[in-house]
Amino acid sequence: MKPELSIQLMDTHAGGDVSRIVTGGIDPLPGATVREQMEYLREHADGLRRLLLEEPYGIPEMSVDLLVPATDPQAVAGYIIMEVMGYPIYSGSNTICTATAVLEAGIVPKREGKQSFMLESPAGLVQIEATIQNGVVETIRCEGLPSYIHTYRDSIDVPGLGRVTYSVAYSGGFYALVDAQQLGFDLTLDEERRLAETAHAIVEAIRAECDFSHYTLGDVGPLPFLHYMGPVEKVDDGFYRSRSATYVHPGVICRSTTGTGTSARLALMNFEGSIRPGNRLETVSLRETGFTGEFSGVEQVGEYQVVKNHITGKGYVITRSDIVLNCDDPMVSCDGLHHILSSRSGE
Structure with a gap:
């Protein structure tokens, strides 16, 4: 046989x-x-x-x-x-x-x-x-990759959308970061298909005009990801929450907010001076699930402020x-x- x-x-x-x-x-x-x-x-x-x-x-x-x-x-x-x-x-x-x-x-x-x-x-x-x-694994806390802002508040013409403002972070892959409200999204589950279509158009426009290189890894390929950012809410001293959604592939919005997407958000908040070491950000997905990112510290590497961080979530x-x-x-x-x-x- x-x-x-x-x-x-x-x-x-x-x-x-x-x-x-x-x-x-x-x-x-x-x-x-x-x-x-x-x-x-x-x-x-x-x-x-x-x-x-x-x-x-x-x-x-x-x-x-x-x-x-x-x-x-x-x-x-x-x-x-x-x-x-x-x-x-x-x-x-x-x-x-x-x-x-x-x-x-x-x-x-x-x-x-x-x-x-x-x-x-x-x-x-x-x-x-x-x-x-x-006997139950309740949480896993893991290190996020050192993350930094490569491009801050650039803009690009996107067919069907007009001029779109974005930043680019590296957190294990390059991410375009965009304001969800400015694009007309509340980040609810009924928007999922339109979020994927819009993200694809933005990513394709950026890829057509821009290449991104990591300061030590060099060329890691074309921009793959986009992270939608909802408004940041202060929940407690040093603890923030924001609705979020991450696009990874044509037609695909991650069901979670993603750990690397959360790390990218921490890098942007540090760059804008709105978060300090020890602070945490909970990102909340279209399906009301969440990861919590902790801003552990920052170091200057050349021209970049590189954020050390940890991500906490639960696996089933x-x-x-x-x-x-x-x-x-x-x-x-x-x-x-x-x-x-x-x-x-x-x-």
Whole structure:
């Protein structure tokens, strides 16, 4: 009989964004670091990403996180993030979901109260602080990438919209930041489709005219993301709240506000002098879910004020499952995939 090919999964979500954690079925990847393993996957085995994000197994709104052995001895596990637009080197919601899965799978045994461990992302080591109550992972607090404002209040002509004012932040990817009210949005769920269409038009206009380069990473590709900002409300001393929505791909508004989108907001608030170290911002999504970003500190790197930050959220396990791959199925493409799949004999 043909060997049966299967992939072991733990589906999770944080803030509504589904992250499909691959816990087994994939052979070790070459690469001295998780970043190098990500690059190998991107260049030589992108079929895994497509398989798990396209019919019949998935949808573009999902993300996939492949657990891999850590290459840094300080980390308990590594993970590679895969999304419909490609391979981001970091994501807050994916990190929260991966940390939750690592605990739920027993890779890190749960302990009551607070416990800390390291994960290795393609961007490097990430410090995780988990809060466990009665055996339940109640919160995950993770480091956001150092974030900064690259462009402040520029404007561009957008077909069908006119002149649009935007800023650009880097927080793990480049984000266009726009005022939702100035574009006529209240950031409610019924606006979701129009938000995606408007964001796509703005991003395409910016991409046609502008290239952005990170001060150490250099060229990280064209602008991928847009973050809608609602009004900022002061909830308490040092604690703010704002409705938010993040566009990541044509037709796709994230169900959460995203961790990197929240980090980008902190960078803008610091740039405008409206937030201080120790202050927190809760971003609230179209579905009334939220992440809380904490402004940890700032340092001047060349011309940029680089914001250190942490993101807190909660991950939920949705299902544990095996995907059985039948490469004879006309709906399934196994191209560029066989060489990384583990196999076991059929019954």
